[in-house]
Amino acid sequence: MSDGIFIGGGGVDYKDPQSLLLKYGNRHGLIAGATGTGKTVTLQIMAEGFSDAGVPVFLSDVKGDLSGLAKAGSAEGKLHSAFQSRNETINFDTFDYKDFPVTFWDLFGEQGHPIRTTVAEMGPLLLSRLLGLTDAQEGVIxxxxxxxxxxxxxxxxxKDLQALLVWCGENADQLTLRYGNISASSIGAIQRSLLVLENQGGDKLFGEPALELSDIMRTDTDGRGxxxxxxxxKLMSSPGLYATFLLWLLSELFEELPEVGNPDKPKLVFFFDEAHLLFDDAPKALVDKVEQVARLIRSKGVGVYFVTQNPADVPDDILGQLGNRVQHALRAFTARDQKNLVRAAETYRPNPRFDIEHAIKEVGTGEAVTSLLEAKGVPSVAERTLIRPPSSQLGPLNAMERAGVIATSPIAGKYETVLDRESAFEVLSKRASDAAAAAEEAEAAEVAAELAAKEAKAEEKKRAELEREFKKARRYETKSYGKSTSRRSSKTTSIGGSVADLVIKELKGTTGRRIVRGILGGLFKGR
Structure with missing residues (x-):
């Protein structure tokens, strides 16, 4: 295995090899240049070189061109003759066409394996950046x-975060006393931002199974990274989501990987394309975090390479930490462009053979001004360099070829099915359900108690009414006791006499005689 990655030929006749030393591969780097000057090819050949050295690589494919890494280039390609000519010029006699072990990822799960994290792993700082929140709203988060x-x-x-925010709003009075003000307007603004993120497809970033870092740090069976x-x-239509996700991934690598000091080669190389999106309108706290990660993550064996149109897109404190640089042509049509060009030239170690500022303006497509770390980590002098051709296909795979790579991936099926285990949404929903059931039971008990009270009151009223009637009757009876006794006695006597006279009269008649015979006959008949 070579101790470096051949980038191209430099010097007066382009015969002087320009190589990126593997032991300094974790010292970070920059690939810059205007659109169409060859940045993508440089990224491609550097990814090939690290892979051949057994170093895993993570990169974003903004235009779809880099999928060709999974397929070998061909001698039948229209650029083959140009490649041969360039290889002869730079003395690249070991060039051959080959494919590389590739794993495709896609936040939306359409062109690769789904890639997710959880809201908790994203953290409040990055989430606030993603949602574009104010300081007050970030405080609520x-x-x-x-x-x-x-x-x-x-x-x-x-949905876990949305449910928790609702709960915080409902309990704002208690939480405010302990943590600080929680206003309904702040919660409403956050919820609207979450809705916008969801409409952009950002909800697919959050969930489980979450990405395991080991799956982007694999080596193939032949030892290549x-x-x-x-x-x-598609992700670039939501640039904030794109930048925040990549920054989260860098932060996770920084937090999870162990210290390795100065390894012979990186443990992982990370290419951050369209790097300006990371810093556009970024709050100071976020820029400070990126600077911290860039400064310290190299001790974890991770090299970070920013890919952008202009070095001025990267803050000076971070730019100063990028030791390996490949600067393609810059266009300088305005006063601001001229100023940026001068700044870019000043960051290179001077070469007495040519003016760096003019060289950056003049280099053609596939050519660059390079400065790579050499012995003891010192930047080499700037060199005009012809970039070597890629061994893999220049251009994208077709849909069928991409699908074949995805199907044969060593992690096929691992992330495709979404898991939805119990979390804040389910816990709070259960609490609300239990509270509603308890409230319903309490209400039913209250209704039953009110009904029982009404029935008891009605019964008491009825009993009181009966007692009043009874007392009234007693009073009436006591008052008229004497008169009623004599009246009843005379009336009884009169009625009794009348009944006796009637009985005697009947006995004297025919009916009376029949009754007497019947009675007497019955008595003597058995004798």
Missing amino acids: NIAFRVSDEQGLPLLDL RISILAAD
Whole structure:
């Protein structure tokens, strides 16, 4: 295995090899240049070189061109003769066509394996950046994350965060006393931002199974590093989502990987294409975090290479840490462009053979001004360099070829099925359901108690009424006791006499005689 990656030929006659030393591959780098000057090809040949050296690579494919890494180039290609001519010029006699081990990823799950993280892993700072929140709204997000930790409410996907924000709003009075102000307007603004993110497809970024970093740090069976390619053509329609996701991935690598010091070669190389999106309108806290990651992550064995149109897109504090540089042509038509060109030239170690500023303006497509770290990590002097051709296909795979690579991937099927385990949404929904059931039971008990009270009151009223009637009757009876006794006695006597006279009269008649015979006959008949 070579100790470096051949980038191209430099010097007066382009015979002086320009190589990126593997032991300095984790010292970060920059690939810059205007559109159409060859940045994508430079990225492609560097990814090939790291893969051949057994170093895993992660890169984003903004235009779809880099998918060709999975397929060998061909001598029948229209650029084959140009490649041969260039290889002869730069003395690249070991050139051959070959494919490379590639894993395709896609946040939307359409052109590669789904790639996800959880809301909790994203963290409040990056999430606030993603949503474009104000300081006050970011404060509410921080409170929500604290509540999540303290009350055991896992934040896995967007509906978990949305449910937790609703709960915070409902309990704002209690939470405000402990953590600070939680206004309904702030929660409403955050919820609207989450809705916009969801409409952009950002909800697909959050959930499980979440990405395992080991799956982007694989080597193939032949010892070559696997190249993970993130499909970013559709993702670029949401530049904030694109930049935040890649920054999250860098942060995860920084937090999870162990210290390795100065390895013989990187553990992983990370290419950040369209790097200006990371820094456009970024708050100072975020830029400081990127600077911290760039400064310290190399001790974890990770090299970060920013790919952008102009070096001025990268803050000076970060630019100063990028040791390996490939500068393609810059256009300088305006005063601002001229100023940026001068700044770019000043960051290179001077070469007495040519003026760097003029060289950056004059280099053609496939040519660049390079400065790569050499012995003891010192930047080499700037050189005009012809970039070597790629061994893999120049241009994208077709849909069928991409599908074949995805189907035969070593992680095929691992991330395709979404998991939805119990988290904040389910816990809070259960709490709300239990509270509603308890409230319903309490209401039913209250209704039953009111009904029983009404029935008891009615019964009491009826009993009181009966007692009043009874007392009234007693009073009436007591008052008229004497008169009623004599009246009843005379009336009884009169009625009794009348009944006796009637009985005697009947006995004297025919009916009376029949009755007497019947009675007497019955008595003597048995004798």
